Amino acid sequence: MNSFPTTGLFVGGLAAYALGSISGFLFRISPATARRAGCGFGLLGAVLQGISGLAALLGSSVEWSIPCAVPLFAYSFSLGAVSAYFTVALSLLAASVSIYSFGYLAGMEKGVESGRKLGLLTFFYNALLLSLSVVFTASNAFLFLIAWEMTSLAGYALVTFDHKSEESRSAGLLYLIMSHVEAGCLLLGFALIGQHAGSLDFHALRQAGGLLSPPQQACAFLLFFLGFGIKAGVIPVHIWLPAAHPVAPSNVSALLSGIVIKAGIYGMVRVFLEFLGVVPNWMGIAVIVVAVTSAILGVLYALMEHDLKRLLAYHSIENIGIILLGLGAAMMFQTAGYPRLAAFAVIACLFHTLNHAVFKCLLFLGAGSVLHSTHTKNMEELGGLNRRMPWTSLFFLVGAIAISGLPPLNGFVSEWLTYQSLLAGFGAEKGLVGLMFPIAGSLLALTGALAAACFVKAFGITFLALPRSPEAENAQEAPTTMLAGMGILAFACFALGIGASWFLPVFEGITRELVGVSARGDLTLAHGFVISSGTPHGGSVSTAVIALMLLALGAIPAWFLARRFAVRRVGPTWDCGLPGLGPENEYTATAFSKPLRMVFAALYKPRREIQTVFDVSPYFPKSIHFESEIEPTFENRIYKPVQAMVYWISLRMRAIQAGSIHAYLAYIFVTLVILLLFGVRP
Amino acid sequence: MIATVVSIALQLSLVLLLSPLVSGIIKTLKARLQTRRGPGILQPYRELHKLLRKGMVIPESASWIFSAAPIVVFSTAALVSLMIPMISAAAPLSLFGGVLAVVYLLGLGRFFLALGGLDTGTPFGGLGSSREMTISALAEPAMMLAIFTVALSANSTNLSEVAHSAIGQSWRFLAPSQVLAFAALFIVLIAETGRIPVDNPATHLELTMIHEAMILEYSGPYLALIEWGAWIKQLILMTLLINTFYPFGLSTDMGLLNLATGCASYLLKLLFLSALVVLVETTNAKIRLFRVPELLAVAFVLGALALISTFLF
Amino acid sequence: MHFYQDPQFGERMITLMAALVLVLQIAMVAQRWLVTNIRVFAAQSFLLAGIATTIAYFNNAPHIYFVAVLTIVVKVIFLPVLMERLVVKIELRQEIKPLINVPLSVLISGALTILGYVVAESFYHPEAGTTPATLGHNTLAVAIALFLIGFFMMLNRRKALTQVIALLSLENGLFLAAISLTYGMPLVVELGVFFDLLVASMVLGILVYRIRETFDSVDVSKLRRLRG
Structure with a gap:
């Protein structure tokens, strides 16, 4: 070429x-x-x-x-x-x-x-x-860091684009603070490994892995994990993500959640698999534990959201967790000396990265269309959009099915690959560590099922049933260019799902670059129709055949219904005997997620308040005021104490703020002298 | 190729014909155990026949999702039934989707059914969808753990491979891991098919129903498709239980005699499992919705114990 | 050779019953009703007697038959009957309120089981060849898990009577460890243990009755009022 x-x-x-x-x-x-x-x-x-x-x-x-x-x-x-x-x-x-x-x-x-x-x-x-x-x-590394900072700054400007709103400004501030911490970590991390390599060129850094002593390696791992973790939005350093992504203009949110957070994944894949050399097992375990936590808590918080875009932002946290499961498994397999399994896990990780980018972008664009035509992203005020915005609704549904990991779309394929690499881990690792893999797999199943519940809610409440506000009532379909943008991504969801077995050979060069083996031969069976788990009888799936059979099996009853049983009457919906079914007695997003709020009450610590005003009799309330909220655990338990501590230190620091220009000059002078002495010493 | 098509056609017709019968057997057995006469084991066929002939009423607030849901429910269930070994250890489509595809395809059906429930805009539909998704979400990890136990001892997620490896080992069905996984999957079966003590398939009392609330607005052929899909799903889960844990009599080749024994033993095992389901349904009362997580937590721990047992026993 | 002479079959049966004993222990953690709890305990003890019989049969150790019979008499019949009568007497049929909610305590029991296996694993050295059989190693894991879960149950329950049941199930763990590792302790020791248990249960039973008479409740957390 x-x-x-x-x-x-x-x-x-x-x-x-x-x-x-x-x-x-x-x-x-x-x-x-x-x-x-x-x-x-x-x-x-x-x-x-x-x-x-x-x-x-x-x-x-x-x-x-x-x-x-x-x-x-x-x-x-x-x-x-x-x-x-x-x-x-x-x-x-x-x-x-x-x-x-x-x-x-x-x-x-x-x-x-x-x-x-x-x-x-x-x-x-x-x-x-x-x-x-x-x-x-x-x-x-220098160029990387400069570009990294530019990304963060451009992101900041876009998050605070609507700078007149208080929400945007505070979200932007949080984003900026977290970006600073992240950049600091990365700077220190690259300085640490760059010192051993003698150069900041990536080629040199690749050789540096073996030179690090174990404590230095651990230090570098923690710095990079924190730095890239903040960018990727893993729990517990995720708090900026659900605040910042929803307030940006929707097209930008789509990019932020779709690809910008993947820069964190890119960094982790590069550093953990290439620059750190042979990593000890605990690093892989740490990645998997963080991954499972992010996946489950991400989806649990998403379930409680009624703001469409914030719900999607929480799902990004969940999916980053699923992606990291593959990465953690790959790190452990590489250490244990199973490069082929590592290659398989890397494929799972990177394929889900691409898939998540595609369907998350699609979903955010869909939410953007809804926002564009109804000017609200509060699901409780939407509803009935399936009839008013048919295309947007269809594309959103495609994204919802894909993100729930349901076959035959792309999310299913990468989750399937992740499951298979976790199952392989059971055989590859001994003792309790081996047991961790299937348990992580079952928690992935919980995540998947909760995600499906969440998207039933997101799609059902937003697009189905009756409109809950005049804005939703008068919604218009989005312009053609917007639909075209979404259409490309919806098509990609289908193509990457049904065509997955033909797409997977693309990973050959990637696995050779990252883990040194090519997994091409093991991955597909039967002329590329079937994706295989790599071992002879390990397991196989074919989304193409599934799609084909679903179409065939669905066509029979559909044809049957269309031909013979054309007697379809449209009648009023059962209204429980009340006069007319209106938006006020529809199921709401809050009601939909109520059972799960009760089941996971230990996590959410829900608080609710009901005030009823009676007129004459207690059976005829004049008005009912309902208020319910869940405790933002991480904000209250981790960040508030840290904030209080920083504030306390700042108060103490004020003592040296004399306000006199001479004092400040003196500080600088003293620092300069100390630094010079420090340099002279050896 | 032709053999595959023939086996697909055979297994599909078996599933379509057998699934209403199993439901009828369970209903009749239950009635007999409660000293009622019951409707007879052929009642589900009569219901299907009746529903398929009738016209249907579409609620005016519904969109195309409402009409798509029954078809998706039916076709996913029918497709899944082709991936699991029933009479012969070789299932027609086993190569194209293992146990993970089974779980996720059933998930696809449930996804659309729940959307169909929400689409009508009635409070009942929303209530049913919300509860169904909650319970299935909590049942999923237990189901996966139980399935992983089997998959790991067979080193494969393909159900035909699992059945083959299970046939090869004597006394395996007595291993604690198998028994515990069976128990976990049995609880999941109860929860997923909406049986007492999780849901009551016979109730139409608004506060207690789950599955029935979700499909309240469906009528005519759509209802027939949904019911049929639910029966197939029930048959699938029961087959999964009996054939992966107790693969006695599964035919390993296409010999006529072996197929006949396979058929007979399959029906016998189905009868046993139905009796077990009936026993559980009759001796228990429906539990409160918020006690269901306790039951599913027990199933999860059983699954985890099963996994630990494969690892050590 | 008939299947009932196949030692592999015996081993399968023992591990299976041991696993079921464990399941019943977890069922006790999940169960709220006192009477059911007592019956589950009886079933668990019955399974233990079954394990003892199987060991006796396959290892030709007739004195273990005696232990099995004793188990049935004391733990399957006598103690459960005694406790059920006590339940009737103090009118305590209502649900037990554990300190930690049920799903979480079931999950904790699962974690304790894993711990039991880890501990048992550390005792297991197949290459040394000194342990009797793999049998001992597997059931030891279950025994340790039973012990730990029993202890957890005692911590988790408020009512004095359920604490007695927890204590008894904890003792079942010790019993299982004893018969599976050593194929039965000397008979005298067994007898002593049974006698101790009997006396302890009777004393506790009377105590429960007294607490109830004095405080109108058998909630042990209310005993704090005894402090001067």
Whole structure:
């Protein structure tokens, strides 16, 4: 593939993103131009980068580097298999979100300061795409960190885009604080391993793993796990995610939840499997424990949410947990000396990364369409949208089925792969550690079933039954460009699910890069129709056959009904004898999740308050006021004490704040002298 | 290829014909045990016949989901029934979906049924959907643990492989892991098929019903499809119990004699399990909804114990 | 060889019954009704007698038959009858209110079982060849689990009578360990243990009755009022 201009296309993509950024800024006097230029260049960049990523993934990897005078720094890029894979995922999402944004942002053209707003939005949107594609392809830690910080800052600007609302501002502040902690951890981590490698180039870091002493390795692991964990939103450092993702404009939320948090996964995969050398077993166990906790608590908190976008944000935490299950298993298999199993677990982890990116992006775009046409994301005010917005509703349903891990869509395939690698772990590890795998598997089953319950609620309450507010009553279908953006992703859900057995060979280069073996031969059976678990009789599944058979078996009764039993009368719904079925006696999201709130009361600590005002008789209440909330456990138990401590320390620190310029100069001077002495000492 | 098509057709017709019968047997046995005469074991066929002929009333608030749900429920159940060994150890579609596909396909059916319940907008539908999803979510981990126990001792998640390996080992059915996993899966069977003490299939009292509340608005052929789907699901879970834990008589080849013994022993085992279900239903009272998690916690711990036992015994 | 002479069959039966004993122990944790609890205990003791008989049969140790019979007489018939009468007498049919809710205590019991297995595993050295059989190792794990769960149940329950049941089931664990590891302790020791148990149960029974007479309740957490 030497003749194929992979590098040129990639750089062209970067340039397109940069142009999109600049043009958004330049055309801020004309909102429509800013929107078209921003989205158009975004789309162009995504297409160019997608092609170059695919070329690198299927062909040979590409590397190039521009040296720089600054020590340890170089503009070095590498489109190896892993980088190319993440680039393709980013491009797929960027392309569909850009198409979606043509329509979505059109609504913002009216109103005051629309030009400035749209200009800024497209500026930061393209900047986010630009910096993220550099994060995925940088092969120098300095460049990686710079791009990482740019991503965080662009993300901050987008989260606080609606800066007039108090909610956005406080969410943005939280996001910024957590991003700082995360960047600090990563800086220290790279400094630690870079010191041993003598260089910050990724090639050198790969060799550094064996040189670390066990305490240093542990230290590096904890720093990276915390740093990348915050970005990925694992529990307990997740709190910024459900606050920040929902307040951004929906197209941006889709990117944030779809691909930006995957930068954390990318980092973990790189560092844990490549840079740290042979990791001790406890690191894998730690990753699995955190993964299971994130998965279960993520979905449990999602169940209690009635804000559509926040519900989706909590599901990102859950899915990051599922992704990390594969990564933790891969780390343990690699240590135990089973590279083929490790390759299988890596495939599970990375395939779920892509799948989650696709369906989460789709769901956020769907929520965006709902928000666009009803101006609310509170599920209790929605309902009945299936008839008013049929396409949006259909696409959202596809996403809901995929995220619940139901066959034959893509979520099922990657969860199946995860289950199989967990089952293999039972045989690979001895003693209690071996027992951990099937138990993690059963908790994954709990997560999956709860996710299904949650999406029955999310789809059922939002799109089915009767509208619960005039806004929902008068909802209109979204414009074509928005539907097209969602349609691409819904198609991808089907393609990656039903076509999974033909897609999996793509991972050959990736597993060779990460764990040194190719799992291609074991993965598929029967001319690529069937996905196999890698061992001869281990287990197999074929989403293609399942889809085909479902279609065939469903067609028979459908045909039967259509032909013979055409007697369909539409009649009034049973209203329990009350005069007419109205929105007030429909089941609500709160009611739907009530049984689970009771079952898991120990976690939620629900509080409720009912006030009834009577008129004459206690049987005829005039009005009932109901209030219910659950305790935000992590905020109260972990973050409040930390906050109090920081505040306490800050109060003590105030003593050195003299307010005099001389005092400050003296501090700087003293520090400088101490540092100089420190440097002289050896 | 032709053999596969023939075996698909045979097993499908077996499932379609047998599932109402099992339901009829359970109903009649239960009635007899309560010294009632009961409707007779052929009643479910009569019900199907009647419902399929009738017209149907679609609630005016429903959308296309309401009409799609019965078809999805029926087709997923029918598809799953082709993945599990019934008379012969080789199930027609075993290669294309193991036990995980079975669980998740049943999940797909439940997903649509719950949406169908919500689609009508009545409080009953929502109530049924909410309870059904809660109970199935809590039953899922217990079910998976029990299934993992079997899958791990057979080293495969393909049910035909599981059955083959179970046939090969003498006394395996006495191993504690198998007995405990059986007990766990039996509780799951009770919960998933909506039987006493979890749900009462005969009630139409609004405060206690789960499954019936969800399908309250369905009528005519749609109701027939849903009922049929539920019967198939019940047959699937029962077959899973008897054939993975007690694979006596499962035919390992396509010889006519072996198939005949397989058939006879399968029916016999089904009868035994139905009797067990009836016994449990008759001797217990329905428990409160919020006591169901206790039962399912017991099932989960049984499953975990089963897993620990494979590991040590 | 008939299947009932096959030692492998015997081993299967013993491990199966041991597992069922464990299940009944967890059922006791999950059960709220006093009378049912007593009956579950009786069933558990019956299974233990079954294990003893099987061991006696396959190892030709006739004195264990005697232990089995004694178990049936004391733990399956006498003590349960005594306790049921006590239940009737103090009119305590209502539900037991454990300190920790049922699902969680069932999950804790599961965790204690894992602990039991881990402890038993550390005693198991097949290469040394000194332990009688794998049989001992498996049932030892169950025995330790029984002991731990019994102890947990004593902690978790409020009523004096259920604490007696918990104590008895705890003793069942010790009994199982004894017969499976050593194929029965000397008969004198067994007899002594049974006698101790009998006396202890009677004393506790009378005590329960007295507590009830004095405090109108058998809730042991109310005994704190005795403090001066």
